[in-house]
Amino acid sequence: MSADYLIVGQGIAGSVLAWTLHQRGKKVVLVNAPQRPSASLVAAGIFNPLTGRKLVRTWKADELFPFLTVFYGEIEKKLNTHFLHFTNIYRPYRSVEEQNTYMALTADPSIYQYIAEPVDNQQYAPYVQNPYGGLEVTGSGWVDVPVFLHAIQEFFRQSDQYIEADFNHNELVISRDNVVWRGQAYGKLLFCEGPHAKDNPLFDWLPYNPVKGQVLDVVMDNYHVTHIVNQGIFIMPVESNLYRVGATYTWHDLDWQTTEDGKAFLEQKLQAVLKVPYRIIGQRAGIRPATKDRRPLMGLHPAHPAIGIFNGLGTKGVSLAPFWADRFADFLEDHKELDPEVNIERTFSLYYSGKNPV
Incomplete structure (x- = not known):
């Protein structure tokens, strides 16, 4: 054999x-x-225990997240490399109604365990729109795939x-x-x-049930947020001044080509949340193996x-x-x-x- x-x-x-x-x-x-x-x-490689607009706990999060922490951490040690990045995810509230809804949801212990408190909303205010404040999800981060x-x-x-x-x-x-x-x-x-x-x-x-997704690589010189920001899209710090923005979700035109529509959608979402200038240096498309x-x-x-x-x-x-x-x-x-x-x-x-x- x-x-x-x-x-x-x-x-x-x-x-x-x-x-x-x-x-x-x-x-x-x-x-x-x-x-x-x-x-x-x-793939951006984000792992996040609370997802979606309704702040839903990821399926089997209590088992998945401790396991992945040990798994990837052991590989880093054995192969002498670094690809596992832990960072909170900041979610600015879109409205007072959303703020109240999320506050009610966090009363659930299964949700609350993944909420970081207190949140310093002022550290984000110069860079993103957050007039209603926001919450931070903990136990999250990203893998440099x-x-x-x-x-x-x-x-x-x-x-x-x-x-x-x-x-x-x-x-x-x-x-x-x-x-x-x-x-x-x-x-x-x-x-x-x-x-x-x-x-x-x-x-x-x-x-x-494959899903096409597109992401942008953007450079921002005056954006000093070290956590991932998520409000309809994510803004993820990759390295000095380089950020990944995504993602789109489409179930048609399942090819590997980037599109102007995808770029326009992401820019529209980005401009709605961002306060500082940016410039796009790359765009990529992939097909997620969903079911x-x-x-x-x-x-x-x-x-x-x-x-x-x-x-x-x-x-x-x-x-x-x-x-x-x-x-x-x-x-x-x-x-x-x-x-x-x-x-x-x-x-x-x-x-x-x-x-x-x-």
Whole structure:
């Protein structure tokens, strides 16, 4: 056997799963096609326990966030790199009504635990519109995804466990106990292809619901806010004078091209909240691997138990991947049951009723 696992795709999902299985003593080979567009390389990498206009607690936040802190922190130490940034998220109130609504919501202990108090609204006032004040979310931050992906890639490359290739399904020989690809046998093949999974003939029946998103890179010389600001869009400090602004959400025109409409939308939102000048130096677009029920897709193929998938992390990949990769490893290695909310068994009816199941 060449390796225990062959993982196709080295975005957030593939990188996190590969590291998780490696840490369990498994030999993993990563296959990546760097010429293909990557949602992970566009992602801002924000993790946030309270999201949306209604200040909703992120699904399974109490489990996800402690887990990701330890997971990414250990990788930083072992690979001598830095990509994990903790920072609060400041949310200026749009109105007195919103202020009252949010204050009522924070009476809920499950919400309040993620609220930082007191808030110094004056530190933000010279830079953003906050006449009604705002609240700060704690337990949040961002992962510098390109730095993280590069560190994982170099780790597996140095162990001769990284292959640059555009994976061709016609080169695959599938049996019940293993797969053979390019003459090498692997115990299991796991697909982590993000939005490209819809083109995978083995898993094209899954209920994907990809979402296009665009972000801007902007420079501001007189903006001295170190936290992320979120009011309809986010303004995230990246490095000295450089900030990321995003993001758009569209379910049509699912290509990887930036658009003037996307730029105009983000600028309109930015100008409504920002008090200082800015200049745009870049714009990027990506397609998020979201699903119809907003839950990840993981498990083994209904007809081929040596083939699995770890996908559908949507807009919260950096938050979801560590915890669910660990649970997927429990399933693969220790035969523990997967949570029905994420197990692709919930969608098997689509496979059996679909067109030409492979």
